[in-house]
Amino acid sequence: MEPAHSPLLTDLYQLTMVDSYLQQGMDAPASFELFSRKLPPGRGFYIASGIEAVVDWLTEMRFGDAELDWIRTCGHFRAGLAEELAQLRFTGHVEAVPDGTILFPQEPILRVTAPLPEAQLIESRVMNLVHLHSLLTSKAARAVLAAGGGSLVDFGMRRAHGAEAAMAAARSTWIAGYAGTATCLAGARYDIPTVGTMAHSYVLAFDREIDAFRAFATAHPRNVVLLIDTYDTADGARKTVQLAREGHPVHGVRIDSGDLGAEARRVRRILDEGGLEQVRILVSGDLDEYAIARLRADAAPIDGFGLGTRMDTAADQPHLDMAYKLQEYRGVARRKRSVGKMHWPGRKQVRRRFVDGVAAGDTLCLAEEELPGAPLLTEVMDGGQRTRSPEGTAAIRERVREGLAALPEACRALEAEPDLYPVEVSTRLRACAEATDRQRH
Amino acid sequence: MEPAHSPLLTDLYQLTMVDSYLQQGMDAPASFELFSRKLPPGRGFYIASGIEAVVDWLTEMRFGDAELDWIRTCGHFRAGLAEELAQLRFTGHVEAVPDGTILFPQEPILRVTAPLPEAQLIESRVMNLVHLHSLLTSKAARAVLAAGGGSLVDFGMRRAHGAEAAMAAARSTWIAGYAGTATCLAGARYDIPTVGTMAHSYVLAFDREIDAFRAFATAHPRNVVLLIDTYDTADGARKTVQLAREGHPVHGVRIDSGDLGAEARRVRRILDEGGLEQVRILVSGDLDEYAIARLRADAAPIDGFGLGTRMDTAADQPHLDMAYKLQEYRGVARRKRSVGKMHWPGRKQVRRRFVDGVAAGDTLCLAEEELPGAPLLTEVMDGGQRTRSPEGTAAIRERVREGLAALPEACRALEAEPDLYPVEVSTRLRACAEATDRQRH
Numbered sequence: 001m002e003p004a005h006s007p008l009l010t011d012l013y014q015l016t017m018v019d020s021y022l023q024q025g026m027d028a029p030a031s032f033e034l035f036s037r038k039l040p041p042g043r044g045f046y047i048a049s050g051i052e053a054v055v056d057w058l059t060e061m062r063f064g065d066a067e068l069d070w071i072r073t074c075g076h077f078r079a080g081l082a083e084e085l086a087q088l089r090f091t092g093h094v095e096a097v098p099d100g101t102i103l104f105p106q107e108p109i110l111r112v113t114a115p116l117p118e119a120q121l122i123e124s125r126v127m128n129l130v131h132l133h134s135l136l137t138s139k140a141a142r143a144v145l146a147a148g149g150g151s152l153v154d155f156g157m158r159r160a161h162g163a164e165a166a167m168a169a170a171r172s173t174w175i176a177g178y179a180g181t182a183t184c185l186a187g188a189r190y191d192i193p194t195v196g197t198m199a200h201s202y203v204l205a206f207d208r209e210i211d212a213f214r215a216f217a218t219a220h221p222r223n224v225v226l227l228i229d230t231y232d233t234a235d236g237a238r239k240t241v242q243l244a245r246e247g248h249p250v251h252g253v254r255i256d257s258g259d260l261g262a263e264a265r266r267v268r269r270i271l272d273e274g275g276l277e278q279v280r281i282l283v284s285g286d287l288d289e290y291a292i293a294r295l296r297a298d299a300a301p302i303d304g305f306g307l308g309t310r311m312d313t314a315a316d317q318p319h320l321d322m323a324y325k326l327q328e329y330r331g332v333a334r335r336k337r338s339v340g341k342m343h344w345p346g347r348k349q350v351r352r353r354f355v356d357g358v359a360a361g362d363t364l365c366l367a368e369e370e371l372p373g374a375p376l377l378t379e380v381m382d383g384g385q386r387t388r389s390p391e392g393t394a395a396i397r398e399r400v401r402e403g404l405a406a407l408p409e410a411c412r413a414l415e416a417e418p419d420l421y422p423v424e425v426s427t428r429l430r431a432c433a434e435a436t437d438r439q440r441h
Numbered sequence: 442m443e444p445a446h447s448p449l450l451t452d453l454y455q456l457t458m459v460d461s462y463l464q465q466g467m468d469a470p471a472s473f474e475l476f477s478r479k480l481p482p483g484r485g486f487y488i489a490s491g492i493e494a495v496v497d498w499l500t501e502m503r504f505g506d507a508e509l510d511w512i513r514t515c516g517h518f519r520a521g522l523a524e525e526l527a528q529l530r531f532t533g534h535v536e537a538v539p540d541g542t543i544l545f546p547q548e549p550i551l552r553v554t555a556p557l558p559e560a561q562l563i564e565s566r567v568m569n570l571v572h573l574h575s576l577l578t579s580k581a582a583r584a585v586l587a588a589g590g591g592s593l594v595d596f597g598m599r600r601a602h603g604a605e606a607a608m609a610a611a612r613s614t615w616i617a618g619y620a621g622t623a624t625c626l627a628g629a630r631y632d633i634p635t636v637g638t639m640a641h642s643y644v645l646a647f648d649r650e651i652d653a654f655r656a657f658a659t660a661h662p663r664n665v666v667l668l669i670d671t672y673d674t675a676d677g678a679r680k681t682v683q684l685a686r687e688g689h690p691v692h693g694v695r696i697d698s699g700d701l702g703a704e705a706r707r708v709r710r711i712l713d714e715g716g717l718e719q720v721r722i723l724v725s726g727d728l729d730e731y732a733i734a735r736l737r738a739d740a741a742p743i744d745g746f747g748l749g750t751r752m753d754t755a756a757d758q759p760h761l762d763m764a765y766k767l768q769e770y771r772g773v774a775r776r777k778r779s780v781g782k783m784h785w786p787g788r789k790q791v792r793r794r795f796v797d798g799v800a801a802g803d804t805l806c807l808a809e810e811e812l813p814g815a816p817l818l819t820e821v822m823d824g825g826q827r828t829r830s831p832e833g834t835a836a837i838r839e840r841v842r843e844g845l846a847a848l849p850e851a852c853r854a855l856e857a858e859p860d861l862y863p864v865e866v867s868t869r870l871r872a873c874a875e876a877t878d879r880q881r882h
């Protein structure tokens with residue numbers, strides 16, 4: 001029962017509802033769509049991601065013996081449910097945008113069409129995966145935009161919320177445009193360049209700081225990036241110059257504390273006076289897109305940023321307002337009318353129009369409507385099987401890059417005005433919503 | 442290479458440093474301690490947790506073939522490192538506070554004493570686990586305090602940051618004092634009561650709301666909690682009365698949108714007028730400790746709270762300032778002096794004194810000092826093996842309950858003054874720090 005793979009990683013009510021649907025014979029096709037209801041304040045767009053992870057999970061989803069034992073003994077379900085779940089596989093049809101697609105509120109990220117119990121059962125984990133990846137990719141893209149070409153690396157594994165979040169953070173930051181990650185396993189799995197320097201403990205393990213620098217340069221002569229703030233940053237910079245004079249290679253220094261802009265200026269001066277104009281200065285420590293923007297506005301001589309905690313926890317906004325809602329059952333469009341939580345009913349598509357390479361507006365419409373613009377959702381699964389090959393992170397990264405470049409500039413701002421990007425709702429979709437609301441319940 | 446179990450879920454620099462330590466023969470015993478540097482604003486305490494998870498991980502930690510292949514081919518390390526790592530097991534000694542211990546800044550959560558490469562290698566994942574569990578347990582305890590005996594349940598799996606975070610959220614909220622979780626796998630693994638109602642999709646899947654209620658009450662007569670806000674909350678409450686009049690059992694209703702206090706009052710009136718005084722009202726939707734406190738101050742007739750997104754992402758403060766630092770190597774105490782990041786050197790202990798059952802103050806001291814008060818850190822591993830049996834969540838939950846009850850009342854406030862709780866530093870530890878700082882580096 002490994003959490004990342006177990007169908008019991010779900011909310012109890014999904015199983016309660018499945019139990020009831022099966023009992024009632026309610027297994028007609030249902031369409032659910034996953035979408036974001038609104039953007040966090042100041043955000044002009046978000047990036048949908050995690051669909052690849054969902055497809056992998058759906059393909060593998062099955063109840064094993066340990067899971068079925070729990071179903072039998074937990075006391076919540078009728079006898080016989082475990083036997084039905086033992087046979088259950090995901091057999092549905094899935095349309096989705098590809099990972100790395102820029103989206104706006106109310107636009108579907110993915111649509112599942114499957115027998116109602118299947119489509120219901122998967123809700124919690126589908127949301128969990130897409131929410132996590134989209135959250136972190138969207139946050140990372142902001143840092144990439146703020147850095148304006150400066151090099152960013154992901155140092156956040158230790159404070160990401162667990163193993164899956166750490167892996168998602170490395171993948172998300174890479175597809176958003178970071179230069180690499182410190183997380184080795186993400187490097188191995190997702191083909192991301194791995195990067196790293198040294199920790200304060202390395203310096204502390206030697207009696208003298210210069211001995212630590214010498215040992216590091218000897219052990220890893222191809223990538224000598226020295227952490228220089230363990231005792232005194234200016235002193236660390238002077239020892240860097242000394243190390244280079246001794247003939248050791250030095251590629252960069254990292255500053256992890258203090259006023260990073262002021263320290264970078266001081267260190268740059270010491271390095272330049274020591275003839276180390278080519279040695280790069282990296283900074284780290286509680287950085288995010290806002291800190292990067294401030295350091296750049298201040299013209300601090302910084303070549304690269306190590307980002308961790310605040311990015312990998314999406315600290316200023318660690319959740320997106322996302323929902324997975326029944327849109328159609330037995331061929332009839334549905335929507336709830338709960339205050340502040342309305343959505344557009346029916347099976348939908350998004351069509352995006354471009355003018356001179358810039359995204360000019362989207363139309364949210366019914367899936368079957370033929371309207372101008374490229375459709376964003378395409379089939380990824382049919383009959384419970386993949387119909388599109390898994391996509392590598394390099395292609396997804398390129399999609400993000402192109403998507404950001406095609407976004408109107410005002411949408412890319414760190415503090416964007418609300419609802420800048422035009423998303424219109426088609427006439428037929430509006431009519432469908434009105435007809436749905438006229439039904440009696 | 443399952444992320445939760447792979448030693449490659451680490452930062453590259455750990456492996457780079459290990460490579461260098463092994464090359465230099467630096468494998469003398471090193472002591473590292475994990476601690477929190479400071480509390481988030483307004484917090485009067487935090488709760489350390491995740492130590493059980495760390496001990497499990499350390500016991501199992503080994504490099505498998507796929508991991509060793511990556512070590513050999515990634516291009517960062519000298520030839521031969523993979524062969525050394527293939528033999529590596531954690532052989533160290535660990536002292537720690539038990540999960541659920543209330544702690545304050547600078548106090549060690551755990552201390553690892555092991556050959557330097559081992560103690561270094563484990564840093565990232567040890568931090569990742571303890572940070573996650575401590576973060577979520579500390580946040581959940583605030584909601585429990587705010588609810589003042591009201592019933593809380595965890596509905597947050599879908600927006601927790603991935604599978605491991607969802608499991609940690611269920612466990613953390615339970616040990617903090619919640620009544621249960623919706624996350625089935627956490628119920629199965631951690632022996633937590635599982636709870637749940639129905640989703641809007643269930644109501645939408647029926648043509649009429651009352652049919653959904655009837656079907657649910659028929660399928661699950663022992664726990665009939667109806668979600669009544671899909672179309673109109675007051676109307677849903679009236680249908681609840683109708684259902685009861687038809688002879689169906691009804692135990693509760695859930696309201697998930699709108700002004701929850703006002704809706705609860707309106708619904709309470711309708712239920713009471715319908716003779717359903719005993720039917721409980723549960724509310725959910727973006728709730729946290731502050732929202733609970735407001736609803737209680739407003740005397741809203743609410744019997745239980747379903748908490749999700751804001752608690753399981755620790756939304757107002759999704760990270761703790763935690764560090765794992767080298768304290769002693771080859772018998773010599775160490776500390777860095779980076780601005781704003783100093784710590785107390787040496788192998789330490791915390792002793793807590795109680796007066797009339799109330800925690801009266803802690804002393805941070807050297808491990809070998811005999812001072813008044815109960816020592817908080819005790820041995821959990823020796824020679825890389827557990828020396829204390831795993832503890833079930835019921836015992837940990839009781840420790841949290843007792844710990845919160847023994848905390849001075851001002852520390853339990855939602856907006857606590859800074860540094861309320863007295864933590865004094867022993868004379869010998871101060872002397873050790875001064876001696877450490879006098880060393881030349």
